[in-house]
Amino acid sequence: MTEHTRAAIVTGASRGIGREVAIRLAAEGHAVAVGYAGRKDLAEDVVRTVEAAGGRAVAVRADVADEHDVAALFDAAETAFGGVDVVAHAAGRMVLSTVADLDLADLDDLHRTNIRGTFVVAQQAARRLRSGGTLITFSTSVVGLALPSYGAYSASKGAVEALTMILARELRGRDVTVNAIAPGPTATDLFLDGKDEETVARLAAQPSLERLGTPADIAGVAAFLASEQGHWVNGQVVRANGGIV
Template identity: 60%
Template sequence: MSTNQNRVAVVTGGSRGIGRAVAERLAADGQHVVIAYAGNDVEAKSAVAAIEKAGGRAGAIQADVADEKAVSRLFDTAEQWFGRVDVVVNAAGIMILRPVAQLDLNEFDRMHRTNVRGTFVVAREAVGRLREGGAIITFSTSVTRLNLPTYAAYAASKAAVEALVPILAKEMRGRDITVNAVAPGPTATALFLDGKSEDLIEHIASQNPMQRLGRPEDIAEVTSLLAGPGRWINGQTIYVNGGAA
């Protein structure tokens, strides 16, 4: 039996892109999945329907990850539906790309509210809810190493996530709860592809030794490991980028 079998996972940002691929992979592994989404009911229902069609169990609830009351309700709902929470994957995030001199501070604050505060709020709630043997998985980005122009504010928000991970892992001492971050490279999602020319996409894809963009399923595969059998990986940021950085 898979070590993911019969576990219960909360996946924020689970209605689209990498988050949806993670939700579908964990469900395929045998986990019951609760998808938290920001506001698109259609996408959330589609994600749940896809999991159920494949034989999994899932539900979706709208929640602002930066709102502690909403996050508390999210975990309450997961426990009401499935009895417990074993795994938390915080894939919710916002990416706004501007040079430092051109980024509006309201955009900066909005991005950091979701990416930093949201990660902290979800992690704080998870600490009090997860059972022994659980896992907390956050999301960073390989851009923290690539140093690309226009990514400064986004990379800074994700660097904060990376700083949180090893400290929280140590705070979980004695509870058999792992804490890790996944840091994808360029991945073929709507968020990444939007507004980019074919030439630019091909150029970015050529930068790693595999000479392609990542697929959401590539990221979900690593998340699946951390969410179940990868018990000796703890306090780490795993760069999942085909060797780009």
Template identity: 60%
Template sequence: MTHEGQPTRTAIVFGGSGGIGRAVAERLAVDGFNVVVHYAGRAAAAEEVVDAIEQAGGVAVTASGDVADEIEMAGVFEQAADRFGGVDVVVNTAGIMLLAPVADMNLDDFDRMHRTNVRGTFVVSQLAARALRAGGALVNFSTSITRLQQPNYAAYAATKGAVDALTLILARELRGRDVTVNVVAPGPTATPLFLDGKPQDLIDRLSAAAPLERLGRPDDVAEVVAFLAGPARWVNGQTLYANGGIA
């Protein structure tokens, strides 16, 4: 699939097996990208994303691995290059969120988050910096919690603050490469993972917090990524808060 007069481009969506990642993968496919749908442990869900893309006329494959493992992630990039000839866009939605007050946070849980959210983002960003072709884009994922400063989110927000810092510095390091590097920071978004276990009154309060008076949808966030992956060549080294005005 191509846009008229333009070659097909290739995107890797890390964490593409569900929620926001799935919406991003499907949205980029609509824009004509070949899509590599990465997953860590949800093979069936990743295959569902590929099936949905193919049924809509797009091209997609799955790839698996631990985002914090540089060897496995190098394999994902190699797979994309072997299958499609190169990589133009990298989107990293992969992350985990474990909540507790600072005083009570289990340090093993903190280390797990740090490994996936910080090391994983660093590994993917390092490989993207080496592999992305001219005209390409890297989009990492942070969170609006870094602005909202809600109790119980300190450890998670700390990992995402690190994502902001490393991503925006990388944008400056890639001077002269014609590669944009940005961060998307969603607010409360109605994914199955977000909604699971939350009482309705809490969901209602979160929905009312934004001036638009609703939760975000995965498609809302995917539109921001599509903008950064395609036409937004003059947006670089920025954190975009996709949260409906909540912060």
């Protein structure tokens, strides 16, 4: 690993898993660009949290599917911190519906954020990550579980996994790792929205560890993949789900 101060970009960092990843990477010594789409107030709260703990952070607005916004996000991180060593692409969208009933406009929005957004961020990461760096994308354990109503969402995340595996091989010789984290049911606003207590309890009982994951659980996996200790892990989908089979 090189001796410079390591810097990270985290998308979707104003809330949920992205927020915890940003705070955890800062705690591990990374300067962090807190990427957000709309909630500037929440992103600035993450910056204050990082700074209060002695870290460095900046909030940068970017639509992850807009290549100009994402290029500007990387520019901002490079200007503030001198370069980019870690990209954790946590921004995502979820729409639940049966295949028969899905509004195709929702499908287009989902794919714009989850597939195009991941591709745009991965493209900039592939061009700009410094030697010793890592790209972390986010899939979902639902890809392997084939749950009804998750068809469009799971299909978009299957695309993320395919892209991640290929990019890991394309970056041969760069000393840059590329991995996907595939969380199971995790207690975030995105996950809990629209679910009644019975549904949440049923999903929490699925893992062998018999609870929902927390954003901190997932952030710990991201921190490991971003660390020197995790650098031998490359081209993998890490199913962080408490033992769902």
